[in-house]
Amino acid sequence: MPRQNSGTRASRNRVSLIIDVVLLTTRDGALSVLLLGPASSGNRDRWSIPGGGVRPGESVEDTAMRIAREALGSTPSHLEQAGALGGARRTSAEAAVTVVYAGLVPVDSAPEVGKSWVPLPEVRLLSARQRDEIDRAIAAIRARVDHLPIAFRLLPDVFTLSDLQAVYEILLGRPLHKASFRRALHAAAIVEATEEWRSEGRGRPAQLFRFAPPRRRRQRRGVRFDIVG
Amino acid sequence: MPRQNSGTRASRNRVSLIIDVVLLTTRDGALSVLLLGPASSGNRDRWSIPGGGVRPGESVEDTAMRIAREALGSTPSHLEQAGALGGARRTSAEAAVTVVYAGLVPVDSAPEVGKSWVPLPEVRLLSARQRDEIDRAIAAIRARVDHLPIAFRLLPDVFTLSDLQAVYEILLGRPLHKASFRRALHAAAIVEATEEWRSEGRGRPAQLFRFAPPRRRRQRRGVRFDIVG
DNA sequence: TCAATAGTGTCTGTTAGACATTATGGA
DNA sequence: TCCATAATGTCTAACAGACACTATTGA
Numbered sequence: 001m002p003r004q005n006s007g008t009r010a011s012r013n014r015v016s017l018i019i020d021v022v023l024l025t026t027r028d029g030a031l032s033v034l035l036l037g038p039a040s041s042g043n044r045d046r047w048s049i050p051g052g053g054v055r056p057g058e059s060v061e062d063t064a065m066r067i068a069r070e071a072l073g074s075t076p077s078h079l080e081q082a083g084a085l086g087g088a089r090r091t092s093a094e095a096a097v098t099v100v101y102a103g104l105v106p107v108d109s110a111p112e113v114g115k116s117w118v119p120l121p122e123v124r125l126l127s128a129r130q131r132d133e134i135d136r137a138i139a140a141i142r143a144r145v146d147h148l149p150i151a152f153r154l155l156p157d158v159f160t161l162s163d164l165q166a167v168y169e170i171l172l173g174r175p176l177h178k179a180s181f182r183r184a185l186h187a188a189a190i191v192e193a194t195e196e197w198r199s200e201g202r203g204r205p206a207q208l209f210r211f212a213p214p215r216r217r218r219q220r221r222g223v224r225f226d227i228v229g
Numbered sequence: 230m231p232r233q234n235s236g237t238r239a240s241r242n243r244v245s246l247i248i249d250v251v252l253l254t255t256r257d258g259a260l261s262v263l264l265l266g267p268a269s270s271g272n273r274d275r276w277s278i279p280g281g282g283v284r285p286g287e288s289v290e291d292t293a294m295r296i297a298r299e300a301l302g303s304t305p306s307h308l309e310q311a312g313a314l315g316g317a318r319r320t321s322a323e324a325a326v327t328v329v330y331a332g333l334v335p336v337d338s339a340p341e342v343g344k345s346w347v348p349l350p351e352v353r354l355l356s357a358r359q360r361d362e363i364d365r366a367i368a369a370i371r372a373r374v375d376h377l378p379i380a381f382r383l384l385p386d387v388f389t390l391s392d393l394q395a396v397y398e399i400l401l402g403r404p405l406h407k408a409s410f411r412r413a414l415h416a417a418a419i420v421e422a423t424e425e426w427r428s429e430g431r432g433r434p435a436q437l438f439r440f441a442p443p444r445r446r447r448q449r450r451g452v453r454f455d456i457v458g
Numbered sequence: 459t460c461a462a463t464a465g466t467g468t469c470t471g472t473t474a475g476a477c478a479t480t481a482t483g484g485a
Numbered sequence: 486t487c488c489a490t491a492a493t494g495t496c497t498a499a500c501a502g503a504c505a506c507t508a509t510t511g512a
Binding site: 172220228229 | 314455
């Protein structure tokens with residue numbers, strides 16, 4: 001793909017590139033990020049987002065998947081690219097670019113030693129760059145909640161409708177109306193009931209459901225003018 | 230940002246990076262892409278997407294904006310990142326990564342010599358990689374139609390409501406109902422009428438409107454379950 | 459006068475949100 | 486028995502889509 005449009009070969013061909021993977025799960029009613037402790041990462045004393053370089057013969061996608069698996073000890077239930085950050089603002093002659101991926105993991109996964117699920121409010125302790133990466137990852141995930149079975153990737157195989165609604169509320173960042181939520185679910189026919197019920201704490205037991213790939217996608221109606229400015 | 234998590238420094242630090250900018254406009258009822266002719270690009274004999282490398286001290290965003298301006302001779306009305314492509318699938322020891330940006334330009338802009346607005350159906354003539362980049366750019370734009378004033382960036386300062394509807398129809402890829410469209414526009418209060426009218430061809434003259442930043446963002450209603458599977 | 463386009467009013471079916479009510483278990 | 490949660494039915498307001506109609510120009 002030889003291109004000579006602008007910049008010299010020297011100025012464009014060699015940059016440092018890191019792939020960072022923001023792994024997310026839901027814990028205690030909030031999104032949490034998997035961070036590596038000072039021992040696991042090569043970092044001096046801070047917790048950091050799992051990341052690394054592209055190995056020879058590896059695509060960017062491959063790299064992200066490898067990093068996710070190394071950090072989790074298992075395969076994430078969802079992985080997608082969230083964008084590229086940076087370039088050289090500093091005086092260095094070499095650009096530093098990070099490609100950010102967002103990954104999802106079902107709730108029950110316990111973190112290994114030297115790793116920890118950190119609730120979102122606490123990420124204020126991270127560097128501005130790391131917070132930018134997390135923001136990008138969450139924005140990428142939220143942008144797809146309507147069209148991909150994102151919420152189901154954060155739940156075990158069977159779940160209650162209240163569980164599902166809680167995940168949607170976390171992802172959308174706003175409360176949902178219970179009756180409306182269930183009606184829309186029923187209309188879309190994307191879950192199927194099992195014969196099992198689960199009793200947790202006080203109230204009436206909840207029926208367990210399973211994700212069922214939809215028969216036909218509903219024709220999208222209307223136009224939304226949520227224009228921000 | 231020293232990280233040593235995985236991969237050797239040699240394998241991760243040096244890759245070739247190109248920033249490609251997919252510039253889009255609406256022409257004849259379809260999206261068109263700005264391509265550089267063989268003379269403008271360093272390419273042998275094919276038309277290509279404007280692109281280049283990051284210069285020292287430049288951020289990725291800066292680079293994209295510079296490339297867009299060089300290709301257009303003016304500033305695009307909108308520019309956003311669409312994602313990173315590639316990595317090394319080939320046997321080469323060095324990864325080749327392209328960061329794709331999507332840019333928008335109002336309709337009236339005429340292309341300079343050696344450049345040309347190519348309607349989307351004709352991009353089949355391009356390489357698979359280039360088509361991937363264009364697909365990514367369009368997907369990024371379409372994903373934001375509801376929330377950013379994307380359509381207005383493809384129109385001049387004043388426009389008729391039929392013009393606006395045509396742009397939305399191109400961006401959404403489906404016909405819209407005229408009365409519904411106008412009702413929704415009125416409810417969202419994102420356009421303001423001018424005192425001017427424009428007569429084109431046969432029918433009744435159309436009133437001209439101007440984009441008016443919305444007072445308050447409407448609370449988004451409901452949940453959509455457009456889940457694909 | 460006709461054809462073509464702009465703009466509006468009304469009706470209807472769908473849906474989101476509010477509210478209320480029943481169901482069913484644990485404390 | 487009381488309380489908490491699940492699940493469901495009903496009402497209403499908002500809204501999308503269909504249709505019809507008026508308005509206004511050029512051919």
